[in-house]
Amino acid sequence: MGMKKTNKPLFMWAGGKTRMIKRYTESGLLPVPPSLFDTPIDNYVEPFFGGGAMFLHINKILKPKTCTINDINPSIVNIYTTIKEDYINFIKEVDILEEKYIPMKKEDRKKYYYELRDKHAFDYTEWTKTKEAAYLFFLMKTGFNGLWQINKNTNNRFGTPSGLLKQKDNVYEKENVKFWHNILQNTTITCLNWKDAIPKEEIKNSFYFLDPPYRGSFTSYGQTFGDQDQTDLVSFAKSISSNSKVLLCNDDVNDGFFQNIQGHLKIESYELVHTAGRRATNTDGTKSAKAVKEIVMYN
Secondary structure: OHHHHOOOOOOOOOOOOHHHHHHHHHOOOOOOOOOOOOOOOOEEEEOOOOOOHHHHHHHHHOOOOEEEEEOOOHHHHHHHHHHHHHHHHHHHHHHHHHHHHOOOOHHHHHHHHHHHHHHHHHOHHHOOHHHHHHHHHHHHHHEOOOOOOEEHHHOOEEOOOEOOOOOOOOOOOHHHHHHHHHHHHHEEEEOOOHHHHOOOOOOOOEEEEEOOOOOOOOOOOOOOOOHHHHHHHHHHHHHOOOOOEEEEEEEEOOOOHHHHHOOOOEEEEEEEEEEEEEEEEOOOOOEEEEEEEEEEEEO
């Protein structure tokens, strides 16, 4: 039973690639096209990491020898680093929180959630990095819909509201945490600007997966990623040699922005619906999920 719960992201992540990987595979983009991965992939690089769905998929099907992952959000990076380096104590801390939570009624769970969120916001400087990671992980497993929100009343730290709080027997799967501990052993984890996170020298037979904040989107980290940043990222993608592979995702807002700078890169498009953070207001004042076109650029 436990093995079925491994090889999945540690937490929900708005904008995560779990469902898109299936679309990419069905359309032949993974591999892209069938000849894309006719050589072994020795190194995997992902500078905008988030929930890590593509990292898991590539490790499963291609088994790169080394990986470099990066995210500009230090709190998220601390979870991955802790699970890599101190996962036994991490599990102990999460278990303490889970054991209190599971027997509670829903109204008590909600009160508990906000108590923990306040502690994570204001008491963390007195904690070990492991305890801080465990609290945030627990909050992300019980918070709303994989959203990352920072609030002034949470000290500009994690401030996402509580989720449905319907967990029955457990909040998380220990087997999956152990799986991540193992898979991260050959992985370099950093918390840098994407340009600084990418290895200076291109390692032959690398696969670069570039999933930045989407054009025109609000990034909840309080960071901006404007058109010049997008242009710089596409320029980097175009610089990747034929010895390596690159795949870059973004929104196509129908103004030809990416088509004008794609150079030799190919483009595939996918219709999808954003249900988190993207709402279109209808003429009658109601709101509905917004249909968008995702583009994928690749060499």
